[in-house]
Amino acid sequence: MLFNEWSLVIFTILVQTAIGMLLVSEVARMLSPSLAEKQFSWQLPAISLVTGVSLLCSLGHLGTPMHSVYTILNAGSSWLSREILATGSFFVSVVLLTGVRIKSPKTQANGLALIACLLGLVTVFVMSRVYMLQTVPVWDSVSTMLGFYGTTLVLGAIAGGTLYGFQSNRDGMLVKEESPRIAGTFIIAAVFGLGLKSVGIPLDVIAMDASNSLGISGINILTSGGTFLFVGCVVLTFIGTAVFAWGVSRIIASGGMNAITNMSLCSFGLVLAGEVVGRLVFYGTYLRIGL
C-alpha cells in the first residue's frame, strides 16, 4: 500500500527540492553578488534538471499519459489542473532564467528570478491544496501545507548548500568575507523549514485521529507497522539537518571547505531518506470518509 504512489512521492519531493534550491540560492546570491557568478553557476542548471525530471516522473501516475495535454482545462475549479499549470510555469521560468544567466554570466536577471521564486512559492501552495480534500480528513489539515513548505526549505537548502560547497571546493575558492553569510543563509533556511515541519507534527496526529467507515484511522495505519516509519522519518530529517547545520557552520569557524562537502552530502542523504519515508507515510494515510 505504501508504494502505490511512488511516482507522486518522487514528483512532489523533487519539485519541492528544486523550488527550495531556487529560493535559498537566489537569496544567497543577492547577499553576495561578487561570488554569485562563479559559485552559483551550477545551481540553476541543477534546478532546471531536477524540475524536468520531476515532471517526467509525474507522468508515471497517469493511466493515459498521452492525454496530459488536457490536464490544464479545468484550472477554474480543479486544484490538480492549477498544480500542473503552476509547476509548468515554474519550469519554464527557471529554464529561461538558466538560459539568460548561461548566456551572459554577469547578468543578475533579478526581475525574472523574482518571478521564478514567486511561481515556486505559488506552486508549493497549490500542491498542498491538491491534497486538502474535504473528503480526506487526514490530508485536509494545514499541516499538509506546513509539511510541503517545510520540505521545500529543508531539502532545498541542504541540496543547494551541498552543491555550493562542492562547487566552491572544486574551484578552490578561498573563503572570502561573504562565505559565512552564504553558509548562514543555507543553515537558517534549513532550520526554519525543519521548524515548519515540526509545527505540523501535532496537527498531523490530531488529523489522523479521524476514522473512516471501516473503523480505520491514520493512527491505526501508523500503529500497525507504520510507527517505526513515522518516527524514522522525523529522526532522519532532524539528524540530517543537524549534521548539515553543524557541518556548514564549520566553514565559518575554520575558514575552509575541506571535508565539509562530504558531510553535507551525508546530511542530504539522511534528510532525503527521511522525506521519502515521510511522503510514503503521507500517501499511506489516505483515508476517505463515506462509503
Next chain:
Amino acid sequence: MIKRPAFYFDMEACTGCKTCMIACMDKNDLPDGVLFRRVTEYAGGEWMKDNNGAYEQNVFAYYLSVSCNHCENPICVRSCPTTAMHKDENGIVSVDHDKCVGCRYCEWGCPYSAPQYNAKKGKMEKCDFCRDYLEQGKPPACVAACPTRALEFGEYEDLVAKHGASQVVAPLPDPSITYPNLIVSANRNAQPAGSHLGTIQNPEEV
C-alpha cells in the same frame, strides 16, 4: 429524458441480495474489481451489562445500495483537471474517455466510491444512469433487477414528493459536500450520520 435523475433506496425493503450490483456488472460488462453499484453491509453495536447483571444489546445491521448519485455539486467534476468528468444537460455525470488522463483524482474525492479505475483502459469509469436504457424508455439495469423493489429511479422532485426527504444515515457522508441525488428511507436500525458505532463489514466485496 429526466432533467434531474435520482435514485430512491428503501432500506426497509433491501435484503442485501446484491442482485442490483450483479445486474449492473452484467449490463456494463465490468471486469473484476470494478463496481458501479455497491451493496454495503453496515453493522455494529455492543452487549452491555445492566444494573441487574443481565445483558442488553444494541446490535444492528443493514444494507445500503449506492452508485453514483449524479450529484448537484459533484466533487468529481470540480476536481477533474481535464473536464473529462462532466455533468451533461440531462443531469447525468459521466466520463469522457477522449479526455480522461487516468489521474484518479475524482476517485480520491468522491465520498461514494463512484468513479472506478479501469487499469486495462488507464481511465476512469462509472455509472451513467444507463443513459442508453433511459433513451429507450427502459429503467436502469439495477432498478429493473431488484427483486424487492428497494430501488426506484426518477425525477428528484417526484421521488421526494412520493417518499419524503432523504434520511442521512451512517456511513453516508454529509450530503452538503456534493448534494447527491439520492433519497434514502431509513429503517429502524439505521444509525445517525456521523455515528461510529458500526463499520462496513464487507470491504472486500465493495
